[in-house]
Amino acid sequence: MQTAVLSHHHLLLPPAKNQYPRRISPGINVAAGRRLSRIWAVAAPQQLRRVTHPLPPEKAEVFESLEEWARDSVLPILKPVEECWQPEDFLPDPADSDAFEDQIRDLRARTAGLPDEYFVILVGDMITEDALPTYQTMINTLDAVRDESGCSSKPWAVWTRSWTAEENRHGDLLGKYLYLSGRVDMRMVSKTVQYLIGAGMNPGTDNNPYLGFVYTSFQERATFISHGNTARMAKEGGDPTLARVCGTIAADEKRHEIAYAKIVEKLLEVDPTGAMLAIEDMMKKKIAMPAHLMHDGRDLRLFDHFAAVAQKLGVYTAADYADILEFLVGRWKLEKIGGLAGDAARAQDFVCGLAQRIRKLQERADERARRSGPHNVRFSWIFDREVSLP
Numbered sequence: 001m002q003t004a005v006l007s008h009h010h011l012l013l014p015p016a017k018n019q020y021p022r023r024i025s026p027g028i029n030v031a032a033g034r035r036l037s038r039i040w041a042v043a044a045p046q047q048l049r050r051v052t053h054p055l056p057p058e059k060a061e062v063f064e065s066l067e068e069w070a071r072d073s074v075l076p077i078l079k080p081v082e083e084c085w086q087p088e089d090f091l092p093d094p095a096d097s098d099a100f101e102d103q104i105r106d107l108r109a110r111t112a113g114l115p116d117e118y119f120v121i122l123v124g125d126m127i128t129e130d131a132l133p134t135y136q137t138m139i140n141t142l143d144a145v146r147d148e149s150g151c152s153s154k155p156w157a158v159w160t161r162s163w164t165a166e167e168n169r170h171g172d173l174l175g176k177y178l179y180l181s182g183r184v185d186m187r188m189v190s191k192t193v194q195y196l197i198g199a200g201m202n203p204g205t206d207n208n209p210y211l212g213f214v215y216t217s218f219q220e221r222a223t224f225i226s227h228g229n230t231a232r233m234a235k236e237g238g239d240p241t242l243a244r245v246c247g248t249i250a251a252d253e254k255r256h257e258i259a260y261a262k263i264v265e266k267l268l269e270v271d272p273t274g275a276m277l278a279i280e281d282m283m284k285k286k287i288a289m290p291a292h293l294m295h296d297g298r299d300l301r302l303f304d305h306f307a308a309v310a311q312k313l314g315v316y317t318a319a320d321y322a323d324i325l326e327f328l329v330g331r332w333k334l335e336k337i338g339g340l341a342g343d344a345a346r347a348q349d350f351v352c353g354l355a356q357r358i359r360k361l362q363e364r365a366d367e368r369a370r371r372s373g374p375h376n377v378r379f380s381w382i383f384d385r386e387v388s389l390p
Contacts, residue, residue, distance in 0.1 A: 053207050055143040062271055063144040063156065063209055069266065070155040077259040078162045087173035090245050092180065104180055110239035111181040116382045118233055119183050121315050123381045124306040125226060126178060128291040129249075130171035130193045134201050135290060136164045139216075142209040163256060170249045177245060188380040192296040199293035204285040210278035213263045218287045220257035221324050222316060224250050229315045265332055272337055273344040279334070280347035283325070283354055296380045305377045308389045318362045326355040 092103035139160050140146045147157035178184050203219075205211040231246035267275040294303040310316045329335065335352050369390050376386040 053143055055208050055210075059208075059210070059271075059274060060144040062267070062274070066266060066270070067155050070159065070263070073266075074159055074259050074263065075155055075162075077255055077262075078159070078166065079255075081165075084166065085169070085248060087169055087176055090173060090241060090248075091176055107177075107180050107241070108182055110241065111183055114183075114234065114237040114239065114242075116379075116385055117309050117313055117387050118230070118237065119178075119181075119382055120306060120309045120379050120387060121226075121313060122174065122230060123178060123184055123189055124291070124294070124310070125223075125230060126171055126174035127189065127192050127196060127294060128171075128223075128289075129167065129174060131196045131201075131291060132164060132167055132171065133197055135167075136160065138201060138203065138205070139212060141207050142205065142212040143207050145209045145212075159259070163259075166252055166256070170252065173245060173249070177242065184381050185383050188296055192294060192302070192381070195295045195297065196291055196293060199295065201288070201290055201293060203288040203290075204282065208278070210267060210274055211282055213260055213267070214279050214282045215287060217257065217260040217264050217328060218282070218324055219290065220253050220260055221327065222287075222289075222320070224253035224257055225320050225324070226310070226316045227253060229313075233313070233315070261328065261331055268332055268334075268337065273340060276334070276337065276340060276344045276347045276351070279332075279351050283351055287321070298380055299378075305379070305389065308377075309387060312390055318358065318365070322355040322358040322362070325351075325358070329355070 092100050092107060094100050096103075145156035145160070147154075147160055149157075151161075152158070175186075175189075178189070179186050203215050205215050227246045227250035231243045231250060234240075234246055235243035264275060264279075267278075289303075289307075291306075292303055294306065296302055299305060311318070329352055334348060337348065340348055374388050374390055376388050378384045378386050
């Protein structure tokens with residue numbers, strides 16, 4: 001569901017000094033003193049100060065007052081299980097013993113024409129999706145909306161569990177497809193997933209649901225864009241089934257984006273000052289990608305390298321980051337919200353003008369990248385083959 005460089009889990013190798021990029025603008029990085037000099041929209045942001053339970057009682061009451069609204073307006077965006085697709089709908093059928101092996105051969109033939117760079121992106125997307133336990137844990141840190149019992153009937157808790165259940169199919173389907181393709185080293189992929197779940201994440205939401213729902217609104221749109229682009233590339237590369245897989249996942253992400261964006265829209269209606277300050281807070285912290293602590297036991301800069309391939313192929317770029325921000329500014333009609341004063345008015349000006357500033361920084365970074373020239377990076381996921389990075 002595509003961050004901050006915090007403390008590494010004790011099972012991870014320690015990061016090299018200055019291994020992570022210097023942060024210059026929300027959602028984008030310039031790797032200081034290294035070959036990755038282009039701005040990466042999905043690279044890991046700066047270390048975040050951990051804040052615990054800052055939500056005042058009156059803000060918690062906002063979410064309590066919205067429970068019936070959430071039940072009527074958010075939960076219907078979920079699909080009943082009986083109407084949902086399942087991974088097996090897209091995969092060879094092992095129950096059909098006569099056709100099973102032929103179906104696998106056909107799958108491998110379709111994927112044979114796709115380049116290694118594509119599989120780096122598909123693996124990175126699959127790993128990100130597979131770290132779902134971390135994301136449910138993160139949402140359940142949010143005050144006023146967490147699932148207090150593990151099976152609460154409150155609409156915020158029902159949403160989180162059901163959202164998780166829908167998202168769970170994504171990594172499952174991509175992982176099985178990758179396994180059958182024979183194009184990737186699934187043991188290294190599995191190790192990366194284990195490292196990532198063990199490492200966790202900190203997107204800077206500070207146990208605050210205002211911040212949490214701003215984050216998820218942005219992040220779901222980012223994954224919608226990423227999966228949509230991998231679908232397009234699969235179709236162009238000769239695998240219509242994989243294109244349908246990625247496109248179907250993208251459609252789920254779009255539904256989830258609609259739900260989270262609707263929540264923020266409602267917060268702007270009932271508490272415009274609090275919601276505007278939350279949007280500014282997350283934009284200043286930078287929207288952190290969920291897999292920012294990605295590691296395979298070898299490459300200390302694996303996430304940066306994955307991000308560089310995504311930028312190179314146009315799957316998810318700094319321009320996309322600016323486009324998402326611009327889209328949400330329009331979706332939430334932030335420029336038209338009146339009556340704001342003081343910090344909230346300044347937050348409105350900052351957020352509404354940020355996309356253009358990001359685009360200017362991108363132009364400068366692109367020029368630096370052109371001067372630095374390409375270099376090669378090995379990825380364990382594709383049997384240590386090299387991929388050229390700009």
